[in-house]
Amino acid sequence: MRSMSGNIGANIRRLRLARGWSQSDLARRVCRAAGLRSAPVGRQEISRYEVGKRVPREWLPVIATVLGVTVQDLTAEYQPPDLPLPSLDDYLPAGDPLASLSGRRGPRIGAETVDNLRQRVHGLRLADDVLAGGDLVRPALRELRSAIRLYREKSHSADVGLALLSQIGEVAQIAGWIASDAGQHEEAELIYRLGVSAAQQAGDATLAGNLAGSLAYQMTNTGREAEGSRLARAALEEAGATAPAKARALYLDRVAWSHAKTGDAQPAMRALGEAGEALTRADGEPEAPAYLYWVDEGELQIMESRVYTELRRPLRAIPLLRDVLSRYDATHQRELALYLSWFVIALADANEPEEAASVAKRVLTLSTQVSSERTASRVRVVLNRLEEYRDVPQVRAVLDAA
Incomplete structure (x- = not known):
């Protein structure tokens, strides 16, 4: 309490x-x-x-x-409402966008159509690596609507229908992520919930867990930490013990982050440890789903450093950040700006304002080159944190320039 x-x-x-x-x-x-x-x-x-x-x-x-x-x-003690895992009946309005239309017209579609959709969805993920939400939100939403129309309006076999539902779930995950990055949080939440429903109807528990975890991550970062923490844990449970190791590592990382945001250090660090253990088992498994291509040791190291920064443990965070940032792909400007922003906070917490100011300048430069509300929000956090050191000339120069 x-x-x-x-x-x-x-x-x-x-x-x-x-x-x-x-x-x-x-x-x-x-x-x-x-x-x-x-x-x-x-x-x-x-x-x-x-x-x-x-x-x-x-x-x-x-x-x-x-x-x-x-x-x-x-x-009063804040008691957020219990948040069950989203389901179709609970969250989709009347006029279910995933309901197949009776008397569908048009040519019958097959596995080739699903494969084409799968390639476009993965292309959208790769584009998100180098572009920001403001640049991609329109094409992402168009792709989602197009996938839903294929499912509702075209004739297909039961197997193709299930494959289409999985692809709707996958495009919903990346479209929700892109919308969230563009600052459209309500739209993103609706998209994520739709995607969870599609994944559950397709019987894909791993994908449903990824979508629920993505929504939990947004909640955690937008002032709904308690809800986000519960949903992150529920997403892990939804995926189950048989989920691919990479998936469990990712979902455990989200659990760790949600605990860090609520200040619960021991559960956060325990989840980090479990995430690392899960990833070590990935090599001996069959290939993980394509949407987990980016989950690797470096990404887990970044989350670990962010958790330690959020918990105000800079002596643990700084060596991790120095290591991973020294080899991070500079073409991923949004992520680089975000991760550098945590480096600034860790340096400030370690009472290293001069170096914090130097890194902050790089964050500001990178942030002007990407259309991302997530990055803009982190810039505000950085500037607020540096205010404490305004008397330091290097910091004052950064604040005045900003």
């Missing part, structure tokens, strides 16, 4: 993120609501409230008013 300060901090953060405000935005609104021209409550003070280092006390009624809630709402 959280302490009173922990409840208040968690509620302030949840409500702030739900409104799309930065900590600086909330601080300005609080001062404005109090009728103050100066800023006795700044970004750093909001940060201290949110992590439970300080209780707002006299500012609590003002913060509650700004957030549109009562003081009791801010002090």
Whole structure:
């Protein structure tokens, strides 16, 4: 059970993120609501409230008013609703987009059509390696709609229908990821839920786990940490013990990240260890699904370093980040900017502001070259973290330039 300060901090953060405000935005609104021209409550003070280092006390009624809630709402223990794994009946509206139309017209399609769709979906994944969500969201959604039309409107055998459902699940996973990267989180959630339903109808538990885990990852990163943590664990269970080793490694990584975001260090590190053990078993298995092509030791190392950074353990995070970033593919600009942003935070936590400023400059340069809300959000985190070191000339130069 959280302490009173922990409840208040968690509620302030949840409500702030739900409104799309930065900590600086909330601080300005609080001062404005109090009728103050100066800023006795700044970004750093909001940060201290949110992590439970300080209780707002006299500012609590003002913060509650700004957030549109009562003081009791801010002090109550937050109990997010239970989130079962998505299913077709629970989440798809009337007029199910995956329902086959009676009296379908048009030529009968076969395995070749499914293979063509599979190649286009994988091409979309490869494009996402080097392009960002803002560039790809339109073609991704067109591909998803096209796949659904094939399933609903064309004649096909039962086996081809199941294969089409699997491909709808796969295109939904990458389309949801792309939409999320473009900042379209509600759209992404609908896409992920649709994909889970398609995968479940196809009997593909591994794919359903990947989709549910992707949704859990988005929840974890957008202020719904408790829901994300439960869904990440449910995604792992959905895939089952017989899932490919790479799949279990990925799903365990997401579990680790969700625990890190809720500050649960021991479960996070335990899941990291299990992910590493799972990946070591991948070599002796048949080939994993194509959508897991990117899961390797380097990606697990990146997640490990991110978890340690989130848990404020920079001495563990920094060597890992130095190692993996020294050999990271520079053509993957979005991911490089994201991973460098965690390096900045780890360096700042280790009281190395000069090097943090140097890396932050690279993050800013890379972020201007990609149309990614995920990257833009990390830039804001970096700049907020560096404010503490504004008196350091190198840091001040970066902040002023930004």
